[in-house]
Amino acid sequence: METLRLVFGHPGFRGAQEEIVGHVAAGGDALVLMPTGGGKSLCYQVPALLRPGTGVVVSPLIALMHDQVSALSQLGVRAAFLNSTLDARQARAVEQALESGALDLLYVAPERLVTPRCLELLGRARISLFAIDEAHCVSQWGHDFRPEYLQLSVLHERFPAVPRIALTATADPQTREEIAARLQLDDARVFVSSFDRPNIRYAIADKADARAQLLRFIRDEHPGEAGIVYCLTRRKVDETAAWLSAQGITALGYHAGMDAATRAGVQERFQREEAVVVVATIAFGMGIDKPDVRFVAHLDLPRSIEGYYQETGRAGRDGAPADAWMAYGLADVVQQRRLITESEADEAFKRVASAKLDALLGLCETASCRRVRLLAYFGEASQPCGNCDNCLAPPETWDATDAARKALSAIYRTGQRFGAVHLIDVLRGHDGERIRRWGHQSLSVFGVGADLDEAAWRIVFRQLVALGLAAVDHAAHGALTLTQASRAVLRGEQAVQMRRHVARPRAARAQRLPAGSAPLDAQAQGLFERLRAWRLAEARAQGVPPYVIFHDSTLAELARCRPGAPAELAAVAGMGARKLERYGSAVLRLIAGEPVEAPPGAARPG
Numbered sequence: 066m067e068t069l070r071l072v073f074g075h076p077g078f079r080g081a082q083e084e085i086v087g088h089v090a091a092g093g094d095a096l097v098l099m100p101t102g103g104g105k106s107l108c109y110q111v112p113a114l115l116r117p118g119t120g121v122v123v124s125p126l127i128a129l130m131h132d133q134v135s136a137l138s139q140l141g142v143r144a145a146f147l148n149s150t151l152d153a154r155q156a157r158a159v160e161q162a163l164e165s166g167a168l169d170l171l172y173v174a175p176e177r178l179v180t181p182r183c184l185e186l187l188g189r190a191r192i193s194l195f196a197i198d199e200a201h202c203v204s205q206w207g208h209d210f211r212p213e214y215l216q217l218s219v220l221h222e223r224f225p226a227v228p229r230i231a232l233t234a235t236a237d238p239q240t241r242e243e244i245a246a247r248l249q250l251d252d253a254r255v256f257v258s259s260f261d262r263p264n265i266r267y268a269i270a271d272k273a274d275a276r277a278q279l280l281r282f283i284r285d286e287h288p289g290e291a292g293i294v295y296c297l298t299r300r301k302v303d304e305t306a307a308w309l310s311a312q313g314i315t316a317l318g319y320h321a322g323m324d325a326a327t328r329a330g331v332q333e334r335f336q337r338e339e340a341v342v343v344v345a346t347i348a349f350g351m352g353i354d355k356p357d358v359r360f361v362a363h364l365d366l367p368r369s370i371e372g373y374y375q376e377t378g379r380a381g382r383d384g385a386p387a388d389a390w391m392a393y394g395l396a397d398v399v400q401q402r403r404l405i406t407e408s409e410a411d412e413a414f415k416r417v418a419s420a421k422l423d424a425l426l427g428l429c430e431t432a433s434c435r436r437v438r439l440l441a442y443f444g445e446a447s448q449p450c451g452n453c454d455n456c457l458a459p460p461e462t463w464d465a466t467d468a469a470r471k472a473l474s475a476i477y478r479t480g481q482r483f484g485a486v487h488l489i490d491v492l493r494g495h496d497g498e499r500i501r502r503w504g505h506q507s508l509s510v511f512g513v514g515a516d517l518d519e520a521a522w523r524i525v526f527r528q529l530v531a532l533g534l535a536a537v538d539h540a541a542h543g544a545l546t547l548t549q550a551s552r553a554v555l556r557g558e559q560a561v562q563m564r565r566h567v568a569r570p571r572a573a574r575a576q577r578l579p580a581g582s583a584p585l586d587a588q589a590q591g592l593f594e595r596l597r598a599w600r601l602a603e604a605r606a607q608g609v610p611p612y613v614i615f616h617d618s619t620l621a622e623l624a625r626c627r628p629g630a631p632a633e634l635a636a637v638a639g640m641g642a643r644k645l646e647r648y649g650s651a652v653l654r655l656i657a658g659e660p661v662e663a664p665p666g667a668a669r670p671g
């Protein structure tokens with residue numbers, strides 16, 4: 066607790082952290098399952114400081130290692146890394162520091178750690194613990210399998226007395242068992258945290274003009290803030306990034322088709338600048354440790370709830386309010402179903418993929434709390450959250466039995482050969498050239514749906530497909546067809562409830578502030594902005610991301626409380642002893658409204 070306050074400047078532990086720290090500091094093995102942003106790093110950093118020797122952290126992500134080491138150095142913790150970015154001389158210096166006991170924490174890439182040379186080096190040093198971060202990489206069924214991770218069991222064989230802590234944000238029981246087995250963590254205590262991320266507001270909007278909706282969302286709710294926009298294809302990434310840029314938003318594209326240097330450049334700017342929006346395929350994300358991502362938007366439907374939760378989990382790691390926003394429409398359902406049907410995978414895999422997609426569609430179509438639904442998927446029971454679109458503005462449901470019957474009979478009468486656009490024309494009695502060509506103006510269903518507008522019909526068709534009451538024939542260019550389940554509705558034996566489309570006004574949100582804290586008044590807001598500008602200059606001069614210096618939440622508290630003396634400063638969350646020493650006087654001068662000398666080299670590079 067003392068270390069936590071003094072070194073990290075945090076007023077207290079979060080959730081299971083205290084128990085985990087106690088267990089590992091006492092020499093026990095642990096397997097820690099915590100959601101992204103839950104605070105996994107402290108679970109090994111604090112015990113490493115409490116125990117004699119160096120804590121060795123295995124991490125698969127080089128960018129993440131660098132940031133962790135920068136952040137720890139800011140706190141006055143003696144940390145270093147060993148990976149392929151160091152030249153021989155630099156690596157030698159780190160090795161010597163390790164051997165002479167001058168390091169609290171050492172981050173090592175897994176492929177390097179398992180080399181005989183490195184194991185011998187560790188044999189000569191005093192090791193306080195092994196932390197295996199992103200431990201799900203050991204699982205062959207998981208999404209980021211790393212073969213080197215399989216060899217990490219050597220740590221237990223070579224160093225049986227050193228405690229090990231494995232950490233992951235991947236929750237499912239299958240992966241959990243695989244981690245324990247492969248890393249020989251049989252005696253480890255397992256700590257499972259709630260996977261809820263209460264500061265993230267989930268919203269799933271009916272897709273109309275997705276780009277315009279996205280722009281409105283960014284402009285109204287996240288101006289000047291960092292976020293990620295996920296798209297399914299590279300082409301859409303490029304187009305969306307270009308379009309957002311043309312609208313005056315700093316937007317950068319990122320996908321696997323770009324060369325490594327460009328991708329690294331995008332990642333670097335995202336981490337180092339304050340208001341960059343990255344438009345990306347799911348290739349972007351692993352290794353993004355930025356705590357102040359204020360929104361994650363999906364312009365296309367992900368494949369599964371696991372994918373959706375992992376991607377949205379990159380928002381708001383700092384605990385301050387963040388948004389997970391998705392625009393969703395019939396075309397998304399059609400596209401994802403098509404990807405499954407046309408994939409080369411075997412039938413068993415396709416069945417699983419279909420089931421996962423259905424679960425996600427259930428989340429999209431639900432009229433009740435999104436969070437309850439999400440957590441239930443991960444096996445956690447909960448109460449309506451009050452912080453999702455459905456809780457904040459409960460959607461009306463309506464008796465869509467009649468509309469569903471009309472829609473299904475339009476599918477039937479036109480021979481199950483047409484997509485939604487044409488079917489809507491038929492239902493609404495749109496007497497155009499295409500209709501005439503097929504003679505559909507003389508069908509009994511022609512014009513029977515004039516009471517609903519086009520947008521409403523689109524949503525009816527989307528829900529029919531999502532509910533399995535209609536299907537998509539990909540071999541016939543996405544024609545809608547009937548299913549077994551259609552018949553009962555057509556015969557009038559089954560009622561259908563649907564959520565009604567509403568263009569709902571969203572609650573305006575004021576400022577970038579931590580959860581539960583009062584908004585800043587105008588004066589405090591001005592100081593907050595000045596503190597941010599100073600932080601950015603300082604970060605540039607040191608070549609580190611701004612959040613490594615102070616989090617927004619710390620700046621907000623400074624702006625609100627306006628401490629006037631070092632002792633008052635020390636009471637602010639996020640102000641550890643080392644940061645107080647280093648930045649205290651600059652911060653006090655900023656609060657007093659005095660000029661602060663720009664750090665050397667603070668001029669914007671380039």
Ligand code: ADP
Binds near residue numbers: 082356383384
């Ligand atoms: P994870 O690795 O689980 O995604 P991190 O270890 O990066 O999460 O922590 C997420 C954020 O929460 C970090 O910005 C960290 O500083 C902050 N944090 C973690 N534990 C605490 C705590 N006890 N008090 C305050 N902030 C914390």
Ligand code: ZN
Binds near residue numbers: 434437450452457
């Ligand atoms: Zn809710």
